[in-house]
Amino acid sequence: MTMASGRAIFALILASALVADADTEHGAVMFGYSGPTGPDKWASLSPDYEMCSKGERQSPVNIDKNVVAYNPGLEALKRDYVPANATLVNHGYHVALLFDKNVGTVLADGKNYNLESVHWHSPSEHTIDGRRFPVELHMVHKSDNGKIAVVGILYQYGRHDPFLVQIQKQLKELANETCKGDEEARIPVGVVNASALKRRSRKYYRYFGSLTTPPCTENVIWSILGKVRQMTKEQAAALQAPLHQEYRNNSRPTQPLNYRAVELYHEAKKHDEKSN
Ligand SMILES: *[C@@H]1O[C@H](CO)[C@@H](O)[C@H](O)[C@H]1NC(C)=O
Ligand SMILES: *[C@@H]1O[C@H](CO)[C@@H](O)[C@H](O)[C@H]1NC(C)=O
Ligand SMILES: *[C@@H]1O[C@H](CO)[C@@H](O)[C@H](O)[C@H]1NC(C)=O
Ligand SMILES: *[C@@H]1O[C@H](CO)[C@@H](O)[C@H](O)[C@H]1NC(C)=O
Numbered sequence: 188m189t190m191a192s193g194r195a196i197f198a199l200i201l202a203s204a205l206v207a208d209a210d211t212e213h214g215a216v217m218f219g220y221s222g223p224t225g226p227d228k229w230a231s232l233s234p235d236y237e238m239c240s241k242g243e244r245q246s247p248v249n250i251d252k253n254v255v256a257y258n259p260g261l262e263a264l265k266r267d268y269v270p271a272n273a274t275l276v277n278h279g280y281h282v283a284l285l286f287d288k289n290v291g292t293v294l295a296d297g298k299n300y301n302l303e304s305v306h307w308h309s310p311s312e313h314t315i316d317g318r319r320f321p322v323e324l325h326m327v328h329k330s331d332n333g334k335i336a337v338v339g340i341l342y343q344y345g346r347h348d349p350f351l352v353q354i355q356k357q358l359k360e361l362a363n364e365t366c367k368g369d370e371e372a373r374i375p376v377g378v379v380n381a382s383a384l385k386r387r388s389r390k391y392y393r394y395f396g397s398l399t400t401p402p403c404t405e406n407v408i409w410s411i412l413g414k415v416r417q418m419t420k421e422q423a424a425a426l427q428a429p430l431h432q433e434y435r436n437n438s439r440p441t442q443p444l445n446y447r448a449v450e451l452y453h454e455a456k457k458h459d460e461k462s463n
Pocket of ligand 1: 270271272377378
């Protein structure tokens, strides 16, 4: 494909996305990850997206292990999920799994947040000591008053991820539907066991930030798990397959921390203190 025809196709996708979105209740304007709709242009695409450049508490960020402060006041990340019906959706800019109500909660900063959906970015959006990982999972939890708690899990290539095994057939179907031109394809998955995502985390990084996609709203409590998980290269590719080429790299660059601190929860240190 020539550069010119590539651009023409991209413009066409963008145009059809804009038309489609005009019908949605949010009236959201489609954004991208490179070129004229790339992350540095998000704020100029819509007045609704102005926080993307004006905000001072934006996400993702780099986590510098030498600078994070251990906070003895942080509590273990109490997560409790049960099996629930879910639907796999291609949002165009990422693949998401939407749960029916009541899949479970996370306790963050003294408040309960309900798990609503999970989605994936590749490569990772958060970096650790400047290192980017192949994939990052975002578990999006919401409180009754609209605040958001996202648990982020970083993945490197390795063994099978048992959670993705449960939806691998539906991921193939989603890619197939998108090929046929259905932009916002939805595939019912049936019951998904979210317990596979619940394994105990002895370490996490906590900071206050934003959504990593427009409108970049600054109402997110972030918990990035210290334990890097594994998935196979085939699983990572299956998550990208339903997306158009321009969205297969759907990682926002890291944002300045400004006056914020990234804090560390560390189970072992907490135990040391108790025994002292
Ligand atoms: C999932 O949906 C099916 C069909 O609607 C229903 O029979 C079943 O009880 C649901 N399971 C759960 C765990 O919600
Ligand atoms: C993809 O779509 C075609 C045509 O609708 C269908 O025959 C085929 O079974 C589908 N494949 C998968 C993996 O869903
Ligand atoms: C869900 O998965 C967990 C661990 O991955 C397992 O212990 C549990 O039995 C599963 N529950 C159901 C209902 O399949
Ligand atoms: C993804 O895009 C960013 C810039 O938008 C770039 O820095 C990065 O190298 C790209 N990653 C891959 C794996 O293509």
